[in-house]
Amino acid sequence: MTDFKNLRKITTHVLQEMKLNGEKITMLTAYDFSMAKIIDKAGIDIILVGDSASNVMAGFDTTLPITLDNMIYHASSVVRGKVRALVVVDLPFGTYQGDSKEALQSAIRIMKESGASAVKMEGGREIIESVERILTAGIPVMGHLGLTPQSIYKFGTYTVRATESTEAQRLREDALLLEEAGCFGIVLEKIPAVLAGEVSKSLKIPTIGIGAGRHTDGQVLVLHDMLGINQEFSPRFLRRYHNLFAEITGAVTNYIHDVKNEDFPNDREQY
Numbered sequence: 448m449t450d451f452k453n454l455r456k457i458t459t460h461v462l463q464e465m466k467l468n469g470e471k472i473t474m475l476t477a478y479d480f481s482m483a484k485i486i487d488k489a490g491i492d493i494i495l496v497g498d499s500a501s502n503v504m505a506g507f508d509t510t511l512p513i514t515l516d517n518m519i520y521h522a523s524s525v526v527r528g529k530v531r532a533l534v535v536v537d538l539p540f541g542t543y544q545g546d547s548k549e550a551l552q553s554a555i556r557i558m559k560e561s562g563a564s565a566v567k568m569e570g571g572r573e574i575i576e577s578v579e580r581i582l583t584a585g586i587p588v589m590g591h592l593g594l595t596p597q598s599i600y601k602f603g604t605y606t607v608r609a610t611e612s613t614e615a616q617r618l619r620e621d622a623l624l625l626e627e628a629g630c631f632g633i634v635l636e637k638i639p640a641v642l643a644g645e646v647s648k649s650l651k652i653p654t655i656g657i658g659a660g661r662h663t664d665g666q667v668l669v670l671h672d673m674l675g676i677n678q679e680f681s682p683r684f685l686r687r688y689h690n691l692f693a694e695i696t697g698a699v700t701n702y703i704h705d706v707k708n709e710d711f712p713n714d715r716e717q718y
């Protein structure tokens with residue numbers, strides 16, 4: 448087994464080297480101290496404090512309601528749990544689309560109050576001024592193109608994006624713009640595998656795919672989906688590595704049984 452303890456800490460420069468060496472980058476979401484500790488120890492490269500916290504932690508239907516304060520709370524919990532991974536935090540909806548000054552203030556709050564290493568923002572040319580301003584302040588930025596869930600009410604559906612040529616061309620151009628602006632990486636969500644491969648090849652910075660096929664420089668999944676805690680979400684791209692919903696249900700059922708039957712606590716479990 449790989450000795451992950453002795454692996455070096457992940458920085459944006461290490462990610463760049465990984466792309467150059469053809470080593471795939473691994474990224475998972477986490478929103479709390481305990482899960483961050485587990486996935487960091489397991490050797491994950493990037494922990495994304497995604498605004499998917501709005502869905503899997505808070506139970507909302509979309510990522511729109513989560514606030515900057517909520518994200519800072521989740522991000523600071525994650526930072527306390529990790530040793531090696533790079534922690535990237537989503538700027539939530541409504542905290543960067545207004546103007547670049549507001550975007551910078553939001554990014555600064557995340558960096559100062561959570562101790563994270565980078566922020567992620569959804570969009571291309573329409574947010575480029577904000578991206579540049581944040582980068583100028585020395586804050587690393589990860590882009591996010593393709594399906595951008597903060598725009599769900601514009602798209603109207605969570606279906607695959609950039610399947611027709613105009614949107615595909617716009618995505619190619621936006622990816623280049625984000626790279627030229629100085630982003631250290633780009634998430635490509637739910638786009639055709641061929642397009643994701645082409646974009647990944649054309650860029651110097653790494654791409655991290657979700658539902659974007661195998662030719663991106665890395666992969667990301669939402670932790671609750673891949674562990675099978677969240678059972679309601681089953682897109683084609685999702686591989687479930689565990690059925691934690693069933694495991695936890697089993698453990699809780701056993702606990703209820705033991706308490707009801709006065710089997711817990713026993714003589715050795717009391718003072």
Ligand code: KIV
Pocket residue numbers: 476495496497498499500537634636657667668669
């Ligand atoms: O919020 C999130 O979890 C994300 C990933 C799906 C990439 O943005």
